[in-house]
Amino acid sequence: MLELPVEKRQELADLLDRTTTLAHIIGASKIIADRLEFLQGLETLIFDPEFKHAVRERTQLHRVVAENAWMFGEQYHLSVDDQSLTEVLKKHVAAKGREVEIDEPVKRADGSRGIVDLMFSRNIQLAGSEDREHLVVELKRPGAHVTPSIEMR
Numbered sequence: 001m002l003e004l005p006v007e008k009r010q011e012l013a014d015l016l017d018r019t020t021t022l023a024h025i026i027g028a029s030k031i032i033a034d035r036l037e038f039l040q041g042l043e044t045l046i047f048d049p050e051f052k053h054a055v056r057e058r059t060q061l062h063r064v065v066a067e068n069a070w071m072f073g074e075q076y077h078l079s080v081d082d083q084s085l086t087e088v089l090k091k092h093v094a095a096k097g098r099e100v101e102i103d104e105p106v107k108r109a110d111g112s113r114g115i116v117d118l119m120f121s122r123n124i125q126l127a128g129s130e131d132r133e134h135l136v137v138e139l140k141r142p143g144a145h146v147t148p149s150i151e152m153r
Helices: 006-018 022-047 057-066 085-095
Strands: 077-084 115-126 129-137
Touching: 006 022, 022 057, 057 077, 057 115, 077 085, 085 115, 085 129
Parallel strands: none
Antiparallel strands: 077 115, 115 129
């Protein structure tokens, strides 16, 4: 630490004043380093020509993303994993504390049954009320050609 520039030593001293121990700073630094390494590996799997055609969506990419909700923000947690639109709606209604009977399957605009790959949720505290925000993630294997399912105007 003695070889650090004066301003970096001061930053470290300030951090130690705001946290309980150097061990906490080291622990947080390790989490950050591990996450950066993870993201670099994920980027390689998705974009490196050697790997991107070998990565399977369901058994590999899906599992990796599902188990690392922090990629979307610490406030998010996994709430839906590979479930129908009907099940997603039921979970949302239950989370809102409402009692609504869903007696028909929820279908996509074209009438087909839809599956949500992943849905991450977070609670939003607003002056005396609580709301939820959902982030729906549709995964495609890295080599898949993606076409829009809705017409863009």
